[in-house]
Amino acid sequence: MEMTFRWYGSKHDTVSLRDIRQIPGVTGIITTLYDAKPGDVWTEEQIKAMIDEVAASGLHISGIESVNVSDAIKAALPERDEHIENYIKTLENLGKQGIHMVCYNFMPVFDWTRTELARVRPDGSTVSAYNQQAIDKIRPLEMFDMMTPDDSDIVLPGWEPERMDSIKELFEVYKDIGEEDLFANLKYFLEAIMPVCGKYDINMAIHPDDPAWSIFGLPRIINSQENLLRLIHMVDNVHNGVAFCTGAFGTSLKNNVPDTIRKLAGRIHFAHVRNLKFNSQDDFEEAAHLSSDGSFDMYEIMKALYESGFDGPIRPDHGRMIWGEEAMVGYGLYDRALGAMYLLGLWEALVKNSAR
């Protein structure tokens, strides 16, 4: 296990590599070419520049989150094969530069979705939150207003405006695509990229849908234990794995988080570990990483990762805004640093206990 931290690059992030370097135990950075669009080829020069910038701070890149998969690939549009070719070239260039983990998602149109970006918690911190009734009341286009912080030009990851230019057409495209079609398109994509992943030893890590159910009638498939097992078996190659996000997968109270981690042993290549506080199945908010601040048993989650032999990068996720920090929602420095410390503490106890 390596403790890592997500960083959006010096152009976009309020958190610096220097700040991250000072969090005890954090050695790896998870980042992306933030200005690349889904379907683009990432050149070796671009990748090298990113690697060098991180290395200069005494840290290293532990993986990419994300190389985004275009809707042309997800929906099998005419440009699909061209975009897959480009994805393969990107993987090849990443592999040549020594990067071995790539996170992606297969959610149509929208990435992670929240209905509030700054709900105030009893301790005065603010967090993002989800309320199903709020979603049921709005049209998909209005999602952008919800995911755009009021008083800043910060763009949330997954909600880059240019990705949303063709939203109306995309809804038309997905009208006829059901879950089985989406599974078939995912299989097609994975089968095409497995050879390059084998050649460069790149572990693909799919991120679960957040929330773990269909919104606005769009199909979603990476949302239950059954479907995650189906995913790893349908392309039964160790490089076809999961970015296990406790907060995304755990949005559905039907999902047993530790049990699913154990069942996916050997195929979890990346872990996002965070806590959620449920007010009901239809209303939840982010919490501090500490078990008692939310609804999850974080010790059981870390124990399941430890006992199933998890050996990849792990990162804290969706921190609260605390101590007056202004940053990208969920991605400030302070609460994620606290989260990293807590997760490292749990891990140290697990290691020492099992050695005895």
Ligand code: DNO
């Ligand atoms: C949100 C993130 C997601 C995730 C992508 C992976 O905070 O966890 O945007 O990075 O779904 O492709």
